[in-house]
Amino acid sequence: MAASIISSCSRNLLESKRHHEEELKLLEEETARRLEEAIRKNVEEKLNTEEVKLEIERRVAEGVKKLFDDVEAQLEKGKEDALTEARRKEEQARKEREELDLMLEENRRRVEESQRKEALEQQRKEEERQRELEMIQRQKEEAALRKKLEDEEEHANRINSLGKNKSRPKSYGF
Template sequence: MILVRRQKEAELRILEEETARRIEEAIRKKVEESLNSEEIKLEIQRRIEEGHKKLLDEVAAQLEKEKEAALIEARQKAEQERKEREELDKMLEENQRRVEEAQRREALEQQQKELERCLELERIQKEKEEAMRRKKMWEEEEKANQMKLLGKNKSRPKLSFAIGLKSDSTKIDLNN
């Protein structure tokens, strides 16, 4: 009994495998026939073409997006460069203005120093002239005093001295 049962199970299994193999073979033949049919070939070709067209459209759209993004980026970069150039120009103008202002201040300071130097030289010159004038006046006063002392220009009365000799009285003039 067990043996018969096992034999029936083995036959059943073999039958199932044979059936599965035949079904599989039939499906394979049916698929092959379908694939070889003109209608299926046309459908496959149509789907391939649609897929190819869709892929090309997607690539074109992606390229357009990338192109637009590149244009936007280029515009932004150009705008940024323009702003940086303007800022640089402003900085250069400001630096030039500061340099000119510093040069103007320095020139004014130099001019002020030169003016002060000129005024100092004028003051020293006046002091020298005043000292020379005082010296000249002093020298003239000294000369006048010497003249008085020596009796020149009749600034002092003549004094005469007589030495008593018995003969002609001889006078000695001290003024000459």
């Protein structure tokens, strides 16, 4: 019996302890809910005050201004980057044009030099051909002169030899 009384007391004690824990738990939950509700009401009341509304508006305005400033700074940086890139491309194009102009000038100079050499060579050949023609002409003239002299000498020799055969020279009269 004593064991049964102890067992019964023990059960009652456990039940009482469990019941007490449940009540504590319910009390904690209720306290937490009331505290949360009180905090919420307090926050709502504070938020609904003019001072807080003005502070919120000020912070929103600051946030919007900062956002616009950031966007403007990004746009400005983008514009500067684009301008820098455009200048770089323009400079590159200018250098390429200068290189091309130099190449064209060098090619023009080479062509002129080649044409000048060709013209000088052509002139030299023409002068050489002219000298050859003049030499051939002189040789022809000299040959013609020699032939004429030979013919005259032969003619004179014939006349002399005819004159020796005849004692008297013929007179040519008209």
